[in-house]
Amino acid sequence: MTAPHAISPFPQPATHREAPPAVVAMVRTIRNSWAQVEPQTEDVARFFYGMLFSLAPEARELFPANMQVQRSRLMRAIVHVVQMVDRPDDLVPFLHQLGRDHRKFGVVARHYEAVGTSLLAALKAHLGEDWTPKVERAWAEAYTIMARTMQEAAAADDGPAWFPATVLEHHRLSWDLAIVRVQPDYPLPYQPGQYISVEVPQRPRFWRYLSPANAPREDGALEFHVHAVEGGWVSRAIVSHTQEGDEWRLGSPLGRLTASRTDEQNVLMIGGGTGIAPLRAILDDWSHWGENPHVQLFYGARNADDLYALDELRQLATTNPWLTVVPVAEEGADAAGVERGTLADAVTRHGDWADRRVLVCGSPTMIRATVSKMLVAGTPLDRIYYDPFTLD
DSSP states (O other): OOOOOOOOOOOOOOOSSOOOHHHHHHHHHHHHHHHHHGGGHHHHHHHHHHHHHHHOGGGGGGSOSOOHHHHHHHHHHHHHHHHHTTOHHHHHHHHHHHHHHGGGGTOOHHHHHHHHHHHHHHHHHHHGGGOOHHHHHHHHHHHHHHHHHHHHHHHHOOSOSSEEEEEEEEEEEETTEEEEEEEESSOOOOOTTOBEEEEOTTSTTOOEEEOBSSOOOTTOOEEEEEEOOTTOHHHHHHHHHOOTTOEEEEOOOBOOOOOOTTSSSOEEEEEEGGGHHHHHHHHHHHTTSSOOOOEEEEEEESSGGGOTTHHHHHHHHHHOTTEEEEEEESSSSOOTTOEESOHHHHHHHTOOOTTSEEEEESOHHHHHHHHHHHHHHTOOGGGEEOOOOOOO
């Protein structure tokens, strides 16, 4: 309904099939018109939600009292869809996941209709004379396709809208970092590398994205690595106030940050901070097999002391010869075996990685810097994969 998917405008791989001329024209119209209103995104978002809550007052109960973060997420979601609208191979799976995930909000057909009406009204109000019949038709057609795709995926999902889970353990590693282990009432069907939306009792109706740091287990338990970010209502609540026995809600799995161990292509993994979690989940899964493609893992943080998972990763590498771990620290005292510099610097010092499948996970700033520098170094864009979302 609001597509609260936090996106940064990173470069994206090209689509696998060429869009028809009519779609290309529609995309051009949408992108040009969006570029005109993008400097006014905060005003557009305020207008949108004012209209939405007027058309569907009951929808207000689906959102937290503080709408500042939600307005920002809406705008980033629109940017993301605008970027992907001519890449159906990427957009359709994203919308399918988004539609299934939105079931946790209790979204129904009339909410989709109200969202479409509100979005077009907000764009019309801020485009003024540039809101032509052509522009209106392009946005209406695009939104109809997106809404239908999301609703079809939601209707086809016979699983629960969300999964209740109990906190088993809360281990605070530092003032701003904690590892939390939770036990869902029944197994959550995710793939290693995916992320899920989480609602905690300390911040009701504030759903945030976290990545499981382990592969699926027989007991269904999940481990999350949570860093308290500045201004992060949910992350700070999790790190500081989570207690054993807390009841969490977990949404449907999202994301496409995956790699196949049966593929002969070797893998480059780049993880910054708690962005190591989804990569760790993939490694956890692969560690149960004797032979795998070779994995070169660059694991970075501000300083060596922040590489909280390094000992575990090194131990994993000693028992799995297909894994090589390269720790990287930007600043601080020198540490044995730790390279100096940013992840972008360290990775590109080692080559262009043109023959690898590249998985990147971390903060939006880290992903943007790393991907940009790798492209300059010669890494093909279509070999780089990341899920552009933020944790809070």
